[in-house]
Amino acid sequence: MxxxxxxxxxxxxxxxxxxxxxxxxxxxxxAEDFSGPRVEAIVGYDVSQAGSDADNDLNDMDDQDIDGLLYGVGIGYDYDMGNVVLGIEGEYTDSTAKTEYSDGMDYEGFGLGRVDTGRDLYIGARVGAKVAPDLLAYVKGGYTNAKFNVLASDGESELKQDINADGWRAGAGLEYALSDNTFTKIEYRYSNYSEAEFENGDLPDSDRFDIDTDRHQVVASVGMRF
CATH class of the missing domain: 1.20.5 (Single alpha-helices involved in coiled-coils or other helix-helix interfaces)
Structure with a gap:
């Protein structure tokens, strides 16, 4: 028994x-929880170029674009609703992109003259969907304000002036949860600037005027949630 x-x-x-x-x-x-405040470090590729209204089709030597390394920081807050994530976010970035001459004729002007790219501020929102328990696909959009630093010279004196440009941004990306409170992202975004003003330089600040400048960025970031 x-x-x-x-x-x-x-x-x-x-x-x-x-x-x-x-x-x-x-x-x-x-599924990972994508809720809460977050902070991240950002690095990527940045290119600004003349929009369709500012193309210089008469000069084949004018590249009309400048590119360089983008770097900065971002913050945000997300609300995880289950399969959908809603969030708000902001960024402060800078870039090494600037105009250059080569062979005495090749001038990368992209419609704004001889400049180097300054700081870029962004605030916007995003909406995402969980395509895997730890992977979020999202789209984003919002307002961007960028500065381009102008430098002109006649051989004897120099003129320094800032171009303060307003525009909008749209983008899409993927966010992967490395752990409960760390993540990495890869993202593409497009910005267009349509209004600007001269300020903070050797000449008096100007009234706002129309511009047409496009900006393309591919960035990666790592961050933490709290």
């Missing part, structure tokens, strides 16, 4: 163990 009970208990334990193992395999992985 004791042997029968022992055999029965062993069978029950084996069945429970098998069921537990099956449950561990069959149970889907828990």
């Amino acid at each position: 004791r042997e029968m009970i022992g055999v029965t208990m062993k069978k029950i334990v084996a069945i429970l163990a098998a069921g537990t193992a099956f449950g561990a395999v069959a149970m889907p992985a828990a």
Whole structure:
């Protein structure tokens, strides 16, 4: 009798163990929580170029674009609704992009003259969908304000002036949760600047005027949630 009970208990334990193992395999992985405040470091590729209204089609030597390294920081707050994530975000970035001459004729003016790219401020919102438990695909959009630093020279004196440009930004990206509170992102965004003013320079500040400048960026970032 004791042997029968022992055999029965062993069978029950084996069945429970098998069921537990099956449950561990069959149970889907828990989705990461994308809620809460976040901060991130950003780096990527930045190119500004003349928009369609500012193209210089008469000069084949004018590249009409400048490119360089983008770097900065971002903050945001997300609300995880289950399969959908809503968020607000802001950024402060800078760039090494500037106009250059080569062979005495190749001038990368892109419609704004001889400039180097200054700081860029962005504020906007995003909406995302969980395509995997730890992977978020999202689109974004908002307002951007950028500065381009102008430098002109006649050989004897120099003129320094800032161009303060307003525009909008749209983009899309992927965010991968490395852990409960760390993440990495890759993102493409497009910005267009349509109004600007001269300020903070050797000449008096100007009234606002129309421009047409496009900006393309591919960036990666790493960050933390709190």
